[in-house]
Amino acid sequence: MESTIVKAINYNAYFGDNHVCKNVNIEIPRNTTIAVMGPSGCGKTTFLRGINRMHELIPNATAKGQIMLNNEDVMEMHPIFVRLKIGMVFQRPNPFPNLSIYDNVIAGYKLNGIKLPKAEKDKIVEESLTRVALWKEVKDSLTKKGSFLSGGQQQRLCIARAVAMEPEVLLFDEPTSALDPISTSTVEELFHELKKNYTLIIVTHNMQQAARVSDKTAFFYMGELVEYDDTKQMFTNPSDIRTQNYITGRFS
């Protein structure tokens, strides 16, 4: 299998006339964790949402260029198939409030009208919840509504929901910025586990988090991908002055 799973080629994203992502070129290897960091408004979230074509759901938003998933251009695929292959976890935990914990995990199947035998559903739910280290906490309350969980548990439930679809890539849009420090560290530990099966792309404001969890780091500034390198290299010896200024805290 080829080692590159996601590749952006001259990717440009716009909100109306506002050029948010400028000519982004990046290659992301399989089964790695990529941290995407940069100051607010630098286009990192827009780039992330471009990968599974969530970007174009916003009115006025357009995109040019190519995003290749396994050498297939996602811009030519139907967005629905793209999103089945590329899962996403959002900044704020957003479990479906009308569904139980159990149904939230298999929401991707249930709400898409994919019928599964009960035994298989049970298996998916248990496996997905185990993978996000939530099974032990909720196994006795699977029929309760997902919104009764704490914020950190809800976020792990949302990760389980994305994992249950067996995607190839998981996108995280500042997944811990709405969580307390303990939940944050639980989620961060998860990243190490999830990396074995998936490719993770994590947008984060938090440089320490980027340094802790990622193999490679991409630094965005004013819509450009300034630097993309091994995390260790990036934090010890950045090649671009803007990266250096950012990680030393001259601007944020």
Added chain:
Amino acid sequence: MNTDRVGYKYRIGKNIGFQALITALACGCVVPLIFILVYILKAGITKINWHFLTNLPKPVGESGGGIANALVGSIIIIAIASVIAIPFGILCGIYLSENKKSKLAYWSRLCIDILQGVPSIVIGIVAYFWLVKPLGGFSGISGSVALAIMMLPIIVRSTEETLLLLPDSLREAAFALGMPFHRVILKVIIPCGISGILSGVMLSVARIAGETAPLLFTAFGNPYLSTNIFKPMQTLPLLIFNYATSPYNDWHDLAWGASCILLIWVLLLNIFTKLITRKWKVQL
């Protein structure tokens, strides 16, 4: 700081006075309803019995008689009006909440707002020219259409407002799982907003249950029991209007009883709406 300097006692007094005023005014709002309830229940409740609900009105001079024709007519006309207005209203509300800024949304929102302000008698006249004249006579169905037009703005606006309150993150969660638009709407958006949508529907039914003006020249009224929607039909408000303005005491009694039934009906609908909203409310 010395509190006397700012007129401490005077300010506390003013505070108490203001609170007493708003409490008194809040109580004042309840008085008319209680007055109406007591008055109509006192006059009407004694007339209501099984005989009253299941029999036709008697001709002048004979005592007794009931309002079966009006009850059946009201139920049929409102049911058909609901069948027409509910799908239109809910779908339009969904469109408005999903396409906040489109031109079509702007114009339909404007039209819905104006429609809400159109006097009910005007809607009756329009239904008369659209349906009664072409169909060649008064009919229950034309009354249903007139009432459906009245229900529409209430359902549209309540659906739209309910769905606008749902966070965008919910839509995004659904889209990110690869759900197509129609499934996002049917499986996520509507179930999450169902309590608000239903309460809008129930309130619109309660609202039209007592409408008289649009029915005057559409359903027209009928002293006999009729279930043919293409023929004139009796309804509760029409019965009340006709019998209350008549010079006969027996008919006045019927009108009081019918008012009481109508009042209980609307009251029950409102209470039911509250219960549904509470029970089906999705905790976001």
